[in-house]
Amino acid sequence: MEPSPLTQVERPETFQPKIIRLYETVFRDEDEDVDLSDGFWEEFFLHRPDHAGFKRILETISPDDMLHLQAHSQQLFQRAISRIQQASAPSDEIALETLTVFLDAALSKKYTNPSSDIIAVLAGLNDADTVMSDFVAALDTVIRNGRSLSLRLKAVRTSLSITATGFHTALPSYFTHRDLFPALMKFTQDCEHSSQVLPALYLLGLLVNYNKFEFQNPYRLRLDDFVNDAIIQKIVTSVGDTCVKLRDAYVAIQDDMPEPWSLGSTLNYIGLGVLSPTSRPTTPTPGAEDPKSLFAALPGPEIGVLLSTYDFANANKVFCFNLVSTPAPNKSDPSPLSSFLSLTSYLSQHAHRSQRAALYTHLSLFTLQILVEDQSLAKRLCSDESKLSVRLCRQRQPFLPLVKGERTATSVILDLMIDGINHNLRRRLDVEYYILCIGILLRILSFLSRTKTRIAYHWSELWRTLLSFFRFLTTYVDDIRSLRRSSELVDILVNLLAFALSSGENFLPDPASYDDLFYKLVETGDSLAKFRDAFGLSSSTSMQTLVNVSSHYQTLLEGGGDQAKAKNKILSPREVNNVIKQGYSTLSIEAEEGLDRWERFREVEYKIALKKIARAAIEDAKMLKEDK
Structure with a gap:
């Protein structure tokens, strides 16, 4: 009997998505450079990206091998740019997502000559200006006029990725040549939620700080004369919401809200806690993990938004006024200023735990000093118009008197300075921090x-x-x-x-x-x-x-x-x-x-500190996009 031609093929133990084979083809090591066909790229940009799989493949490639494979990496980069420019769904979105993963992996490698090697991997030294200018122009177009907000947000995140990962190379200079500021502001205006504004603010902060002390940074100049109240209020609201999220991470470790009066709390107070009808401790007990290590890991990566907040405050009086006067979206919510002051309180009590925490605490004090130096703002901060309720940190003794209800913003700032002085005392004193506190007072x-x-x-x-x-x-x-x-x-x-x-x-x-x-x-x-x-x-x-x-x-x-x-x-x-x-x-x-x-705040006097803060914000930007 003739064997049947219909034989059953054993199914493989693991199924490999088609896109993974396409990734492997792009970065296959061959003796001669081979151009991949139009059909290959057509198929490549029709498959949904596998971020984790693509990242694994890229991580196995050494910096030298990446340079060896530059012909194909250049093709990937340029073909993706072309797809973005065509603005055809879903290829443009796939191209953006693919580039974000690729750039993050490619730029993170330890090259011998970072600037020139990265340019070689992406575009080749001869075509760098043309290719990179096309890339930034494509991102600019999508951020400004993309067909959907989600697509525009992906373009912002791709821009953030290349700026953060390549900050210490020549790559961000292409963003200074093009000027994405109008596109970022239009994107902010169109955002529906404050969380969507965060990546744009982060990107702006990094671009403003790119070589800011070495040349006239165009983004810094843009901040000076920006007067669109509606957009500034969206930015201020986003800053406030981010501050609340960052503050709540401290509260999650140790809830320091004073316990309301009860029979139990009264018995505890006079030393008869054993008679209390409940066993709730006066200070909530953190989880099993050591709270010191948990506090040391804070603040979260979103804290980098304080860099753009500072830059706006330092450059723009309209921003400062809105930061001080923008009300809460709802009566039950804190205002942006209340949220900023609350986060600063928690930062101040924990500033000693890491250099990173100390740097961001300095940054918040820079912003506060700028606010109190302005006489019209100082008047408002002292007036009944500014009265607000602020949750101040009470996670470490000594405690300041608990004030319930609203009070002037100036009285809250005074509390912040006192708490900062009391909670960071050590032999190796952070002198710069104390000069800021005493100076604000x-x-x-x-x-x-x-x-x-x-x-x-x-x-x-x-x-x-x-x-x-x-x-x-x-x-x-x-x-x-x-x-x-x-x-x-x-x-x-x-x-x-x-x-x-x-x-x-x-x-x-x-x-x-x-x-x-x-x-x-x-x-x-x-x-x-x-x-x-x-x-x-x-x-x-x-x-x-x-x-x-x-x-x-x-x-x-x-x-x-x-x-x-x-x-x-x-x-x-x-x-x-x-x-x-x-x-x-x-x-x-x-x-x-x-x-x-007193002398007015002069940024150049804090040049070293601001460069350290910018480096911290770059690392946090990398963390932020990994979380996303």
């Missing part, structure tokens, strides 16, 4: 004093914090003096307290608050004299003013004047206050002129 007090503006605030916490900082610096004087800019920090700290003493009656809400400042100073005893001697400030008029005021009242309290009748008598707080009031008549404060003077 000086700018706020200077404005309040000149305009005689009085805001409700727990001023005693500020004086307590500043004087504690004096004691800390004195204790670790040998460690502090060796740090760069430490003498500058010491000077502005002394000037700030001396200014408060000489001008406090202009901004403190009542005489009792002014008396309290002197009370806190008297409480320090001889700490100020020790500080003066430790840092060699004998010739400082401001420092001597502080010491003289303290000594004046110490003499009175020890019975050196009529105000304290009995020497060695232990005085009550009320009696001390009476001595302070009576002592004004014999007190002379010789404060220096210009204690409240």
Whole structure:
């Protein structure tokens, strides 16, 4: 009997998608370069991409092998550009997705000569300008006028991929030649959700910071004169939503919302927690993983949006006004400014955990300094119009008094500075950070004093914090003096307290608050004299003013004047206050002129820090697109 021609073929154990075979064909190692046919590419861009499979294939290719295969990688790049330009579905979308995976893998390899080798892989040195210009032009067209928002978003992400991964090569320069700013702004205008705006903002931040200190960056110039309120409000809203998401990641590790009153909380407070009807701890217990390591991994990669936020704030007054005044989308939601201040609070309490966290905390303080330096914005931040409710971090002691309800933005910023000072004390002090905190405090007090503006605030916490900082610096004087800019920090700290003493009656809400400042100073005893001697400030008029005021009242309290009748008598707080009031008549404060003077923020002075921040944002951009 003849065997049947219909024999059953065994099915393979694993099924390989057709697109994987096409990827392997593109990057097959051959002795001679072979042009792949039009039919091959037609089929290639009809199959849905397999991102994971394509990435695996590309990861197996060494940098040298990628250079060896440059004829085919160039074909892939140029054919994909052509498909994007044709704007025909679904090939253009497939081409964008394919390029995003390809560029991420190809640009991440460790080439011997990164700029020239990458250009060789993508376009060839002879055709680089033409091919790369066509590529950026194609992206520009899609971002601006693509047939769907999802396609346009993919073009933004592809642009972000090549900018982030190739930031330290010549590739981003092609984006500066073309100027994607109008396309990015139009894309932002058309976005339906704030999350869609994030990649465009991220891309803008990287482009603004590309060689910004080496040449006149066109994106930086674009920020200066952009005045479209509707688009700026969308950007500000996106920033606020992102800040909430980043803040909530800290809360997820340790929920620091104070527990409302209950029988259980009251029993716990007086030490009878065993009688509590519930066993809920006063501080929620984090999961099994060490909370320190969890906190150290934060903030999330979306934090890079603070770079474009800073650049906008530094360049554009319309942006600053909208950041300060844009209301919450819904009454139950925080405003963008509230969200930004809340995130800054959490960043400040955890800034010491990593250099990355510290850099982004610095960046948020740059933005705050720019805001408080503007006199019209400072006025708004102090007014009832600016009142807002902000969730401040309470994950580490010491805690500031819990204020419920709305209050002025300035009072919240004061809290941020106090918390920052209290929670980052260490021998290897972050001097730059403390200069920023003290500098922002000086700018706020200077404005309040000149305009005689009085805001409700727990001023005693500020004086307590500043004087504690004096004691800390004195204790670790040998460690502090060796740090760069430490003498500058010491000077502005002394000037700030001396200014408060000489001008406090202009901004403190009542005489009792002014008396309290002197009370806190008297409480320090001889700490100020020790500080003066430790840092060699004998010739400082401001420092001597502080010491003289303290000594004046110490003499009175020890019975050196009529105000304290009995020497060695232990005085009550009320009696001390009476001595302070009576002592004004014999007190002379010789404060220096210009204690409240400050220099406006100048970006070039923070050049090194901003370059470090840009590098951190680049790495976060890579993380962000991997998450997506």
